[in-house]
Amino acid sequence: MNDVEYDELTDAVLLAVEEAFEQLDLDIDTENHGGLVNVIFPDRSKIVINKQAPLHQLWVATKFNGHHFEWRDGQWIDNRTGIEFWQLLAEAGSKQAGAAISFG
Numbered sequence: 792m793n794d795v796e797y798d799e800l801t802d803a804v805l806l807a808v809e810e811a812f813e814q815l816d817l818d819i820d821t822e823n824h825g826g827l828v829n830v831i832f833p834d835r836s837k838i839v840i841n842k843q844a845p846l847h848q849l850w851v852a853t854k855f856n857g858h859h860f861e862w863r864d865g866q867w868i869d870n871r872t873g874i875e876f877w878q879l880l881a882e883a884g885s886k887q888a889g890a891a892i893s894f895g
Contacts, residue, residue: 792847792862800862801826801842801849808840808880811894819888832887838880849876853883 792800805828809821812830820831827841839852849860849867860867860876867876874882877894884892 794844794847797844797847797862798842804849804867804876805840805842811880812884815892817888817890817892819884830884832884834887834889836887838883838887851876851879851883854887855883 805823805826808828808830809823812819812821818833822829822831826844827839830838830840832838836854837852838854839850841850843850843859846859847862848870851858851860858869858874858879859871861870862868868874869876869879872879881892881894
């Protein structure tokens with residue numbers, strides 16, 4: 792993947808994250824700061840998703856731990872656990888929101 796493809800993929804997923812959380816009927820806010828999205832929960836905890844352009848990765852920090860995602864076979868996959876991005880986001884988001892969250 793080249794830098795342009797990486798930017799297109801990550802910009803699209805960051806926008807999709809914002810839109811997905813906006814669709815939920817929960818008191819969750821998002822903030823986008825050029826390559827970094829904060830998902831802010833009612834208890835003021837956050838999930839931070841940001842681009843790591845030099846590595847062509849997408850990093851996610853939750854209240855519980857951090858994850859580094861790489862683009863593999865059309866999906867963002869955590870390079871340590873093998874979990875898919877949206878699955879992790881739903882699981883971590885559910886824990887931090889105290890309510891079931893699903894995307895898809």
